Amino acid sequence: DQQVKQNSPSLSVQEGRISILNCDYTNSMFDYFLWYKKYPAEGPTFLISISSIKDKNEDGRFTVFLNKSAKHLSLHIVPSQPGDSAVYFCAASEETSGSRLTFGEGTQLTVNP
Amino acid sequence: DGGITQSPKYLFRKEGQNVTLSCEQNLNHDAMYWYRQDPGQGLRLIYYSQIVNDFQKGDIAEGYSVSREKKESFPLTVTSAQKNPTAFYLCASSVRDSGYGYTFGSGTRLTVV
Numbered sequence: 001d002q003q004v005k006q007n008s009p010s011l012s013v014q015e016g017r018i019s020i021l022n023c024d025y026t027n028s029m030f031d032y033f034l035w036y037k038k039y040p041a042e043g044p045t046f047l048i049s050i051s052s053i054k055d056k057n058e059d060g061r062f063t064v065f066l067n068k069s070a071k072h073l074s075l076h077i078v079p080s081q082p083g084d085s086a087v088y089f090c091a092a093s094e095e096t097s098g099s100r101l102t103f104g105e106g107t108q109l110t111v112n113p
Numbered sequence: 114d115g116g117i118t119q120s121p122k123y124l125f126r127k128e129g130q131n132v133t134l135s136c137e138q139n140l141n142h143d144a145m146y147w148y149r150q151d152p153g154q155g156l157r158l159i160y161y162s163q164i165v166n167d168f169q170k171g172d173i174a175e176g177y178s179v180s181r182e183k184k185e186s187f188p189l190t191v192t193s194a195q196k197n198p199t200a201f202y203l204c205a206s207s208v209r210d211s212g213y214g215y216t217f218g219s220g221t222r223l224t225v226v
Contacts, residue, residue: 009153034214043119043203043217044156089156091214099144099163099207101215105155 003027004092006104014112019077021107023090026071030092034101035064035075038087047088048075080111115140119204119218126191126198126225134189134221136204142216143209145187149173150201150220159202162187163209191223199225 005024013019023033031052036044050057050064050073057064063076077084090104117138126132136145147159158171162181176195181187187206191198201222205215 006155036217041122041201041220041222043117043205043219045217046214049214099209099215100146100158100161103148103156105153 002105003030004090004102004104006088006090006107008107009105010108010110012110012112013080015082016079019075019080019084019109019111021075021077021088021090021109023073023075023104024071025073025092027092027094027102028071029094030102031095032093033064033066033073034091034093035062036089036091036103037084038089038106044089077109080109082111082113085109085111117204117206117216117218119202119221122219122221124221124223126223128225129193131190131192132223134191134202134204134223136187136189136218137185138187138206138216138218139185140206140216141184142206143184144207145181146205146207146215147171147177147179147187147189148203148205150203156203159189198223 034049035047037047038044048059048062048064050066066073087106089106091101120135144163146161148156157173160179162168178190203220204218207215
């Protein structure tokens with residue numbers, strides 16, 4: 001049972017435009033959400049997170065939106081840069097599972113110059 | 114600098130052999146995790162440990178074993194019982210019960226030849 005889903009395996013955008021990566025979840029107990037970025041042959045690195053008490057968190061070019069009623073979150077990157085090309089993983093945790101994260105399948109973002 | 118180190122970066126194994134992947138962290142994190150990444154399947158949890166001398170199976174533990182004798186170390190053994198061991202393996206650590214995300218190592222690429 002895939003509790004965190006990223007339905008788009010890949011996304012291609014032009015440099016300077018907005019990239020929107022989507023993530024859906026089924027477990028209503030999830031209360032903390034994170035986005036990780038991963039380059040090939042490297043470990044993922046933390047990008048941005050959001051608590052379920054918020055609906056938006058912004059950090060520079062990156063903004064995460066959370067819609068609890070729809071069990072949906074999205075990551076917006078504006079403006080997109082070629083260096084943003086990577087795999088992006090959505091992850092979620094619930095208080096009762098301690099620090100354990102559940103990851104989505106990942107979305108390969110390609111930003112074309 | 115604090116961090117998490119995986120070694121080796123590349124590993125080749127003959128069919129029928131056991132192999133051990135190393136993971137060491139100096140972040141003073143209580144919790145450690147092993148994930149496996151396959152194309153199109155995201156990050157799948159193999160084993161995790163919230164405290165020394167204790168560990169739990171994740172979603173795909175069959176054919177793997179771990180130990181947690183020291184807080185800093187969480188080695189993963191890929192046994193000959195693992196039917197499809199070729200993959201990219203990621204180790205991570207976190208503050209226990211924080212839910213605030215992981216620090217990942219740079220990964221080990223295991224290839225069965």
